[in-house]
Every structure is written in C-alpha cells, then in structure tokens.
Amino acid sequence: MGAPVVSTATWLATYLRLLAVQGSWNYETMLGNGIGFCAEPALRSLPGGANGRPYREALARNARYFNAHPYLAGVAVGALARAELEGVDPATIERFRAALSSPLGSLGDQLVWASWLPLCSLLSLAVFGLGASPLAVVLVFLLSFNVGHLGLRAWGLAVGFRRGLGVASALSAPVLRRAPLYFARGATALAGFAVPLTLHRAVGGDLSLALYTAAAAFAGALVVGRVARRSQGWRLALAAVALLVLYGVTR
Amino acid sequence: MNLAELLPLVLLGAVCGLDAVSFPQAMISRPIVAATAAGALAGSAGDGLLIGAVLELIALETLPFGASRYPEWGTASVVGGALFAQQGAHAGALPLAVFAALGAAMVSGSSMVAHRRLIGRAARRARAELENGSRQAIFRLQLGGLVADLIRGGIVTAVLIAVFLPIQRAAVEVWTAPAVISNAIVVGLAAAVAGGIVWNALPAGRRRVRGALIAVGVIAAVLVG
Numbered sequence: 001m002g003a004p005v006v007s008t009a010t011w012l013a014t015y016l017r018l019l020a021v022q023g024s025w026n027y028e029t030m031l032g033n034g035i036g037f038c039a040e041p042a043l044r045s046l047p048g049g050a051n052g053r054p055y056r057e058a059l060a061r062n063a064r065y066f067n068a069h070p071y072l073a074g075v076a077v078g079a080l081a082r083a084e085l086e087g088v089d090p091a092t093i094e095r096f097r098a099a100l101s102s103p104l105g106s107l108g109d110q111l112v113w114a115s116w117l118p119l120c121s122l123l124s125l126a127v128f129g130l131g132a133s134p135l136a137v138v139l140v141f142l143l144s145f146n147v148g149h150l151g152l153r154a155w156g157l158a159v160g161f162r163r164g165l166g167v168a169s170a171l172s173a174p175v176l177r178r179a180p181l182y183f184a185r186g187a188t189a190l191a192g193f194a195v196p197l198t199l200h201r202a203v204g205g206d207l208s209l210a211l212y213t214a215a216a217a218f219a220g221a222l223v224v225g226r227v228a229r230r231s232q233g234w235r236l237a238l239a240a241v242a243l244l245v246l247y248g249v250t251r
Numbered sequence: 252m253n254l255a256e257l258l259p260l261v262l263l264g265a266v267c268g269l270d271a272v273s274f275p276q277a278m279i280s281r282p283i284v285a286a287t288a289a290g291a292l293a294g295s296a297g298d299g300l301l302i303g304a305v306l307e308l309i310a311l312e313t314l315p316f317g318a319s320r321y322p323e324w325g326t327a328s329v330v331g332g333a334l335f336a337q338q339g340a341h342a343g344a345l346p347l348a349v350f351a352a353l354g355a356a357m358v359s360g361s362s363m364v365a366h367r368r369l370i371g372r373a374a375r376r377a378r379a380e381l382e383n384g385s386r387q388a389i390f391r392l393q394l395g396g397l398v399a400d401l402i403r404g405g406i407v408t409a410v411l412i413a414v415f416l417p418i419q420r421a422a423v424e425v426w427t428a429p430a431v432i433s434n435a436i437v438v439g440l441a442a443a444v445a446g447g448i449v450w451n452a453l454p455a456g457r458r459r460v461r462g463a464l465i466a467v468g469v470i471a472a473v474l475v476g
Binding site: 019030118149188199203209216223242244251 | 272356370447455456
C-alpha cells in the first residue's frame, strides 16, 4: 500500500512543530504531548477531519507517554501518523509505540549527544584556538551543528512517514550504527588539536605558561577521569574555582 | 548596569534557556555561542568568546540524556559572558565570572527540574481532556510549557546577574592573586574536565585508538601553533 498523501503544507507544519517537540517535556508523559502536538496536522486528514472521532482518538493515542531523542522524534511522528492514516488497529499502534521508544532514545543519544555535538564543539574550539574572530567561531559551530541537526530531523520525519510500521529497518542501517564511532573518533582527534590551542590562546599566548597549564590540565584530566564516575567533573571545577576565588579575595 | 543594559541580556538568557531543551535546540544555548553573544551585548564580544571557550570545555562533559539532571548552560553562559565582559580588564574577573557561570548552571539546572514538574502537574490536571483527544488541551500544555521555559530563563538570568554583578565588582577590587596565574588555573581546570570526558566518555573505541587519535591531534596543534 502506498503512503497516504500528505500536503507540503502539512509536512512543513509537522517539521516546524518538531523543533518544539520537547516544549511540554515532563517526568510523567515525557515527550508524549509533544508527539501528539507534532502529529496533529497530519491527523486532520482522518475521516471526519479535526472534529471527527477518529481524529480525537488518534490524537489521544499519540499524546500518551513516549520518550525518544528529540532529533529522532520525527521518525515516530511520521510512522505513527502514517499508521493512523492507514487505519492500523489501535492495539498494534500501541505495541509499535512501545517498541520504538528505546531505540530512538539510545540511537539519538549516541549519534548526537555523545558524538556529533562534541565534534562540532571541538571544531569551534579549534577555530577559536587558531585565532578566529568571535563571529567566525560562533558561525562555524552553529552552521556545522545545525546541518546535522536539521538534516536528521528532516530525515527522521521523511523515513518515518515513508516506512510506517516498517521503520525499524531504517534505524538499523549500517551508516547510523557506525556514525557515532566515526564522529567520536573525529572529536577525539580534534580534542588533541583544539584543547592545546584553546588553552594557548586563553592564557594570553604565553607559550611557557601554556605548556605548564597543559601539563597540569593533563594531570587534572586523569583525576577527573577517575572521579567523574562518582562526581561530575563540572562540580569538581566549581569547587576548585570556588577555592581559587576564596584565595584570591582573602589572601 | 542599568535597566537598558540588563534587559537585552535577560532576553538573551530567556531565549538561550528556551533553546537548551524546549525550542529549537539549535545549540545557541551552548557556551561558545551564548557567552559570546552576551559579551557582545555587554560591550566585549572578545571577552564573551574567551569565557565562552572556557565554559565550552567544561560543558563538553554534559550529555543531556532525557530524564537525567544536568546543568543548564544557556542562561549560565549569558550570566558568565555578561559579567566577564563588564569586568574583563580586572584581575580576578575570569575566575569570578566562571564561578558565577558554574553556579548559575547548577541553579538553572534545578529550575529546569522545577519547570518539568510544573508541566507534569498541568498534564495530570488535563489528563481527562488529553484522553478525550482534546486538541486545545495538547496545545495549552505545549505552549504553556514553552512560555514557562522562556520566563524561567529570563528570571534566572536577571536574578543571577543582579546577585553576582555587585559581588564581582567588590571582589575584583580586593583580588590579590596575579591575573595571569589565576586565569591559567581556571583555563587549566576547564581543559582538565574536557580531557577527562574525551578520554572516558566519547565512544571512540579502544584506549590505544583514542590515545593515537589524541596524539595525532596534539602533533597537528604543535605544527600549526
């Protein structure tokens, strides 16, 4: 059966709403209400339109508890909307929802938060370390990150709607499985490049001071790496900076 | 800082706070962007960029997985960028601004938790309407959450700038540690946090591979630098 026809306006409305999918994120329904909010334009095509019973029942189903990475929520929105428009029975849709949540969460976390974001962040730090202007650094970060961000949201919505209940095969594509590894390796290499240069520029360009600071930072990284399992590194940094501030104002 | 100077920063903090989770998550809330923008509004984009880079090193550690609790860097970076740009020429300004930003990240992270609980209560109250497929209830919850997050970011930014600015002004007057050394300590701490997370948390494969990649990067930095 071919995909139900969805107008360009509906596509665009759904895509734009996906940018706000986490607007009502809470510990009870998590992303649920956001999924309903995003699927709503497509569901108006159900028999009876926005005032019909099929629309209200579908909307209620879509707004229930759900969790996923926000950039991959479009996969769920597209697939669920298609299932509703094809008249798939509600029990099947509920099972599909339950099965989809975990892979969309874990894939997105590995692909975006643990690899793509650090890669773009370190790229911008590398540009900073090379002496670029504030505008250049900001643009490098925003452009590089959002090419991936917006592209992933668009791909997710498109593949969800195209594959419907068969979308799982798209999520297990080799490129999606391998991408986090390659992004993370790129980020790791960039870290070796960007952090020393950032450090050098941030301490004012004094090479000997930068070298001493880098050596101390390396030792500190080993400590952070050991204790970060029990306490987050940023909290350690806060405590250390607090001690420095106390020393600086009381000495 | 008068109201005309504070208001744009509060608006920026509100927008960055919103971007952190709710809309559009385009990462304008990342320190390298938010602090630079705040610095520009407060009179020095260069100072904003410097503290933005320092905070970005620390923020590399934050992996905002779903229901986990994490610092909110958007408003924190606006606070830090604004404070540092105001006092950047003074010794102690960077450590004080970074301290304020890290404190703000913690406070703002807690405010995010409160915001989510607020939405949860609203969702419980609207449960019957939601189960009935009410479009109005869905929209009300969604838009209410967005507006509340925007207001949250603005309030947190305003309050923390108001609290930390006089503290920073007083502290730089009595700061005795040499500026170069205290700045280097802060930068070194940030680099240590970044190094720790790069080594431990990025899914880059085995230790030898990670070590080799870092070495390649360092060699490239030495050649270029």
